[in-house]
Amino acid sequence: MKTTLLATILFTAMLAAPCLAQSQFSIRLVEARQSGGADPQDGVGLEDVIDMLKRHLVSARYRFVDSCTVKLPADDTLTLGEYTVKCSGNRKNLSVTVLRFGKQVLKTASVQLKDKKPFIIGGLPGKTGLMLLVFMGAD
Amino acid sequence: MMKKFTSGRIKELLGGRASAQAPDAVEFWSDFRARAKLVNQDRLGEPVAVPFAVRWRVAATACAAVVVAAGGLFLFRGDPGEEPTGQMTLDVTAAHSAVLVIEDESSQGTIVWIVGMEDGESNGDRA
Numbered sequence: 176m177k178t179t180l181l182a183t184i185l186f187t188a189m190l191a192a193p194c195l196a197q198s199q200f201s202i203r204l205v206e207a208r209q210s211g212g213a214d215p216q217d218g219v220g221l222e223d224v225i226d227m228l229k230r231h232l233v234s235a236r237y238r239f240v241d242s243c244t245v246k247l248p249a250d251d252t253l254t255l256g257e258y259t260v261k262c263s264g265n266r267k268n269l270s271v272t273v274l275r276f277g278k279q280v281l282k283t284a285s286v287q288l289k290d291k292k293p294f295i296i297g298g299l300p301g302k303t304g305l306m307l308l309v310f311m312g313a314d
Numbered sequence: 315m316m317k318k319f320t321s322g323r324i325k326e327l328l329g330g331r332a333s334a335q336a337p338d339a340v341e342f343w344s345d346f347r348a349r350a351k352l353v354n355q356d357r358l359g360e361p362v363a364v365p366f367a368v369r370w371r372v373a374a375t376a377c378a379a380v381v382v383a384a385g386g387l388f389l390f391r392g393d394p395g396e397e398p399t400g401q402m403t404l405d406v407t408a409a410h411s412a413v414l415v416i417e418d419e420s421s422q423g424t425i426v427w428i429v430g431m432e433d434g435e436s437n438g439d440r441a
Contacts (some may be wrong), residue, residue: 227421281406281428292421298410298428 199265200218200288201313203242204255207234207297208304214238224293224309232297234305256298259305273299273308288312406431 205221207228213236216223220239228237241255249262249269252298258280261272269286272279273296286294290312319327404426406413411430418425 189320227418228424232415280408281404283404285402293423295425297425298431300431308394
């Protein structure tokens with residue numbers, strides 16, 4: 176009986192796992208700096224996007240600052256460092272509003288989040304460098 | 315080189331050996347019965363009696379598994395995945411110089427880079 180129950184739970188979890196994984200995305204706040212001393216934390220937590228960033232941007236260092244996960248369909252207001260990010264909509268039609276210190280900085284709509292394909296909003300002002308918001312749909 | 319035998323020759327060879335080694339039927343069955351008596355044959359072949367409660371539990375567990383799986387898939391089926399409504403739009407409220415959209419071929423990702431926003435100097439872009 177216990178074996179049957181365990182098998183049932185495992186089977187259910189296996190069925191549900193892909194669905195659960197696909198119903199969310201992550202947002203990471205990243206600081207980009209051109210100068211300053213090397214930090215051992217540079218690039219940590221950004222392994223999946225660091226090559227892309229270095230290919231297109233000249234900033235030497237990228238430091239992970241904060242992150243959060245948003246379930247889809249989204250209707251959330253999140254705080255990442257000094258930024259507030261409002262997300263609404265679904266994977267193929269996401270609206271994102273970015274505020275800094277409560278003041279709207281930008282708003283984007285009809286964003287399509289693809290699995291493991293980053294969508295990055297960069298050039299946002301920060302205390303010591305430029306900030307980036309990295310959106311990544313889960314596979 | 316394979317040696318070929320006719321069917322008659324094969325029968326002759328096998329028949330001779332089989333008749334030489336074939337046991338006596340009476341002796342064989344006598345031995346078989348003696349061996350069979352050593353094993354308790356009473357319960358062999360009887361259907362295993364499963365208590366009603368156990369059968370009910372198994373059935374209930376199976377039903378519950380199906381219901382849970384179906385419910386889980388329904389509740390957590392995730393984003394219904396509406397079709398995209400069109401091109402992405404961007405409205406930069408803060409003062410800025412320009413907006414660059416970079417499509418990365420290898421990762422198939424997109425970078426939207428806002429140049430010269432507010433107090434930040436957008437000197438991080440190469441494009």
